[in-house]
Amino acid sequence: MNRFADLLDMLAFTPSRNAKLRLLQDFFRTVPDPERGYALAAIARDLDIPAVKPAQLRELISARMDPELFGYSYDYVGDLAETIALAWPQKGEALAGRNDMPGLSEVVETLIASSRRDGPRLVEDWLDRLDPPGRYALLKLVTGGFRMGLSGRLIKQSLAAFGEVDVNEIEELWHGLAPPYTELFAWLEGSGDKPVNAAAAPFRPVMLSHAIDDKDFEKLDPKDFTAEWKWDGIRVQATSERGISRLYTRTGDDISATFPDLVDAIGFDGALDGELLVARATEGGLETGSFSDLQQRLNRKKVSAKQLRDFPAFFRAYDLLQEGDEDLRPRPFVERRQRLEAFVSGLDPARFDCSQLLSFESWDDLAALRANPPFAVIEGVMIKRKAAPYLPGRPKGEWFKWKRDPFLIDAVLMYAQRGHGKRSGFYSDYTFGVWREPGELVPVGKAYFGFTDDELIEIDKYVRNNTIERFGPVRSVRAGAEKGLVFEIAFEGINRSSRHKSGVAMRFPRISRLRWDKPPAEADRLETLERMIDGTE
Structure with missing residues (x-):
């Protein structure tokens, strides 16, 4: 636990992105399996420890400290794990400099195998034997509430730099991997083969855009570009393979369980890039709902029948990445767009449609369209180079977003x-x-x-x-x-x-x-x- 606690402490007080990358690489290089794998799973929020919940931690500290005093302390500190770690009173003599407890791997494996009755008792015993940094690391481990300026992409970039591989290889493998990632680390260190992506319907790293400005317009020829509306939903990827269908966010989070109505309608083999929206009923029929309507469906572990009925999800397609066994990403956008229109025409129109391409001859024409969109749920326009392949990340000069003035x-x-x-x-x-x-x-x-x-x-x-x-x-x-x-x-x-x-x-x-x-x-x-x-x- 000491090395994990030190890592959390250094990450929390290191503002530089590059310095965080170096800290993670050094940790992966110096800490053996399976500890480094469990640490990776914890900071990537891919570690689920159901035996201990925040409410149980509050009960533990309430038995050691006046609840009102703890409430004032929590209000001031603002973080449950940090407050408990600092306020936890040890039984007997203070164990200065002593961390008499199992290592990170044993803690994780013991808690995963524990019941909700035994989990809090184990945590209480360890808290009594740890110093404040160790207590903080333990509590962050069980609550999963890491706030250290680490995005999922940044964590994967640290792995890529550690193994000197392309980050997109990590992205495409990630959903087929499981803690403590021993096969992944063996490959990155050169002592094992590249893991086979065992996950059907894998996530494919998305292509992102740059915000456009006046200087860009001076250098760009409108004849080389297409444009479409920028819809105010969330960017997603719908993919299906070997009978398995999944829905991912742009960062690769699997949200299939939150939108079962849309996932059930994915009746194809391939991968679509697009916008997740919801419909709402009006006197004239269904129309595209607002982002507030979409929020009725977001971040829910269980979706009620009423939510499914009142806010049905649908997918507005932007791009076709894979059709059957054929990877279309290297092909130019205009070719992918033609394939996309034919592909979506065979899908359920109540769940899938294509984003509309806009007709314009000059940037002034496009500016007029941008200023007067037909629906409130449109937040601007997307500008895409006709010859652009689908490139992961944010390549320069290929895609631009031109949002409406706030x-x-x-x-x-x-x-x-x-x-x-x-x-x-x-x-x-x-x-x-x-x-x-x-x-x-x-x-x-x-x-x-x-x-x-x-x-x-x-x-x-x-x-x-x-x-x-x-x-x-x-x-x-x-x-x-x-x-x-x-x-x-x-x-x-x-x-x-x-x-x-x-x-x-x-x-x-x-x-x-x-x-x-x-x-x-x-x-x-x-x-x-x-x-x-x-x-x-």
Whole structure:
């Protein structure tokens, strides 16, 4: 556990991406199997330990520490594992410098084999024998709540650099591998053959775009490009092989269980790249739903019959990567597009269609289309080079995204909540509102980014000096016509929502700037947001 604890500590306090890559490579190089494999599974969040849940950890600390004192401590620290690790009182003499416990591999294997009755007892015993860094590593291991600035792609890049292979090889193998990845490490070290991808319907690394700017338009000939709408859903890959169908996110997470209605409709052998959307019923029939509608289906372990009925999932295809046994990725986009249209024409039209290609002769023509999309769920246009092969990653000069200009409103800060991790000492999560008759502020969104570190300090000071009520880690601040802090809020889209008191929901709200100069009475009104919806529906 010591080496795993040291790794977590160094990753948490290393901001540099390249430095994190070096730390992981050094760990893989110096730590033997199976410990390095279990550490990899833990930080990649591919390790499931069902024997211990966060609620059970709270029960353990409640038996050792006054619950109210722990609550205050947790509010301040902002992380359950870190709070328990620091506050855990040891029985008997302090075991300074002693880590008298099994190694990482034995901890993982023992917990996986344990019941929910025995798991907490094991953790309690180990917590008594560990120092604070070891306790933190153990608790992060069982909760899986790692926040160290490590994306799944970055972890796979560290493996690729360690073994001097292409990261895309790791991506395509990943879903056929299982902890502790001994075959993977043997191949990367040159002592074994490359693992055979045992997973049917594997994930294929996606091709990404660059945001376009004015200088790009000066260098690009519109005759060399096609364009299509950029839909406001989530990028996914639908793939089927040997009777197995799967649905992946752009980062390779398997979300098949969340969208069984769509997976059941995948009646083909091949791989499609596209956008996951949901339909909603209107008087004229089904139409493409908003991102808020899609959120009714996201991140759910179980999907109810009502959700399946009210928000049916469907797939808007952008590209055809594989047809049967033929890999189409090396072929130019225009050829893949022709094959895509023929391919999708044979699928269930209630679940699959093709993204519409746009007709334009100049960039000004495309700009006019971008400014007036036919549906609110469109957030801009995608521009693709006709000759482009499908290349993993973000190749330069091939695909571009040209998003619509964000919406802007002025809103008043109403509530602030403590952040987590590095922000645990600051009020950094903000709920803001707009005016509704008669002089009432109603919350319309939350934002926790878009400001600088210096601005965070200013806002935190304002929150502390203007608190009127406290609700655990949340503070209610002064927010009236004469006294309050105004934010300029930027957001990508807006739609009606029955889940919010205001009746509206924003897409990707963030703080554009602080309006210390603006009186709260001059912030926007709810009718302004409603007119934005009416103008896009």
